[in-house]
Amino acid sequence: MSAATVDGPETLPASCHDCGMVVYVAADPHAYAHCPRCDSRVHRRKTDSIHRTWALVITAAMLYVPANVFPVMTVTTLGQSQSDTILSGAIYLLHHGMWPLAAIVFTASVVVPLLKLVSLMGLLISVQRRSNWRPRDRTQIYRIVEIVGRWSMVDIYVVTILVALVHLGNLASIKAELGAVFFGGVVVVTMFAAETFDPRLIWDNAETPHDR
Amino acid sequence: MSDATLILCHDCDQMNRIGEVPLGGSARCSRCGGLLFRRIRNSIDRTLAFTLAGMVLFLVANLLPFLAFKMQGQVTDTTLATGVRSLYEQGRPLVATLVLITTIVAPFVQLVSLILILTPMKLGFAFPGQVALFRTLHKVETWSMMEVFMLGILVSLVKLLGMAEIVPGIALWSFVLLIPVLAAANASLDHHLVWDRLGRNS
Numbered sequence: 001m002s003a004a005t006v007d008g009p010e011t012l013p014a015s016c017h018d019c020g021m022v023v024y025v026a027a028d029p030h031a032y033a034h035c036p037r038c039d040s041r042v043h044r045r046k047t048d049s050i051h052r053t054w055a056l057v058i059t060a061a062m063l064y065v066p067a068n069v070f071p072v073m074t075v076t077t078l079g080q081s082q083s084d085t086i087l088s089g090a091i092y093l094l095h096h097g098m099w100p101l102a103a104i105v106f107t108a109s110v111v112v113p114l115l116k117l118v119s120l121m122g123l124l125i126s127v128q129r130r131s132n133w134r135p136r137d138r139t140q141i142y143r144i145v146e147i148v149g150r151w152s153m154v155d156i157y158v159v160t161i162l163v164a165l166v167h168l169g170n171l172a173s174i175k176a177e178l179g180a181v182f183f184g185g186v187v188v189v190t191m192f193a194a195e196t197f198d199p200r201l202i203w204d205n206a207e208t209p210h211d212r
Numbered sequence: 213m214s215d216a217t218l219i220l221c222h223d224c225d226q227m228n229r230i231g232e233v234p235l236g237g238s239a240r241c242s243r244c245g246g247l248l249f250r251r252i253r254n255s256i257d258r259t260l261a262f263t264l265a266g267m268v269l270f271l272v273a274n275l276l277p278f279l280a281f282k283m284q285g286q287v288t289d290t291t292l293a294t295g296v297r298s299l300y301e302q303g304r305p306l307v308a309t310l311v312l313i314t315t316i317v318a319p320f321v322q323l324v325s326l327i328l329i330l331t332p333m334k335l336g337f338a339f340p341g342q343v344a345l346f347r348t349l350h351k352v353e354t355w356s357m358m359e360v361f362m363l364g365i366l367v368s369l370v371k372l373l374g375m376a377e378i379v380p381g382i383a384l385w386s387f388v389l390l391i392p393v394l395a396a397a398n399a400s401l402d403h404h405l406v407w408d409r410l411g412r413n414s
């Protein structure tokens with residue numbers, strides 16, 4: 001198999017983000033090359049990864065507050081209304097003896113977003129401080145962050161399904177509230193943050209702890 | 213594939229020299245332990261079979277009645293897309309769009325692009341857009357969240373338990389089957405092999 005594209009005097013191998021082909025890219029941090037196989041741009045590291053990830057993490061953290069303070073839906077039965085937040089929705093399940101489901105929902109909607117934000121902040125700080133502490137474990141943390149984020153969407157889907165099913169006016173109806181918008185924002189922004197972070201930065205410092 | 217392949221780890225940038233990997237085996241990064249690729253027996257046939265089955269289930273899940281809600285003689289019928297429309301009507305276009313993309317658009321794009329890449333490959337021809345299509349598939353995968361939606365259905369049913377009678381429709385059963393079928397399609401797809409074949413054609 002050929003690993004082509006020679007680009008100037010000093011080039012370094014980089015993995016094409018889309019197809020995994022080994023492409024040689026100039027050592028200059030802003031340089032990129034085109035992958036001969038899939039034609040996408042290949043950078044050695046994701047562009048401006050640390051700043052962009054910080055921006056997304058901070059945005060998500062700010063959205064997290066209204067996402068939990070505002071109700072995500074209002075249930076009206078026989079003229080009486082009751083609003084639920086993300087947390088009270090999980091507690092409702094617990095009160096009805098569905099503790100395995102309550103545990104899953106609580107983990108997915110409360111624990112996962114927080115853990116994701118804290119982990120990404122930790123990874124960012126460790127990279128900025130050029131830490132060489134357990135790069136393998138930090139990479140593993142990153143992989144987990146990447147995988148679990150999607151499960152936070154469960155609350156958004158519950159609101160969607162309930163809103164679709166229950167609209168019988170004053171008898172029984174459910175309305176999506178502002179909290180759902182913010183919560184959806186948290187999930188989307190943290191997913192982008194995980195995608196923007198470049199785990200190879202963890203290893204850049206692990207390899208040469210002193211001379212960078 | 214040649215005897216030794218050079219693969220750069222996606223997660224740590226380690227250059228790995230990988231020899232022959234037997235079918236059913238996988239190659240891992242020597243430094244961080246990350247998965248480099250897996251070799252899957254009959255990958256293209258199996259993925260194509262699961263994807264075609266998935267497409268049928270997906271269409272049934274979207275076109276037929278999903279859930280019905282019965283309360284004091286009044287019945288509300290819904291399809292999978294009803295929730296998206298209701299959210300939009302209630303003035304939540306952003307949430308509606310997010311749900312539309314993650315439960316309908318992304319899975320559909322995923323299924324269609326797999327069919328359009330693997331069918332020609334199986335029949336021994338190629339067309340120019342396939343590379344772009346496979347790239348799109350990689351980008352879309354993250355946003356296809358049907359298994360999470362399944363959990364959402366479960367939680368919703370529990371919440372409505374005391375309130376009303378819920379009647380499951382054909383689409384719901386289709387959807388329940390679709391989750392493992394999609395998972396099987398993803399698990400049998402050998403990305404490395406597909407890229408290798410696409411690369412040889414261009």
Ligand SMILES: [Zn+2]
Pocket residue numbers: 221222223224225226241242243244245246
């Ligand atoms: Zn690695």
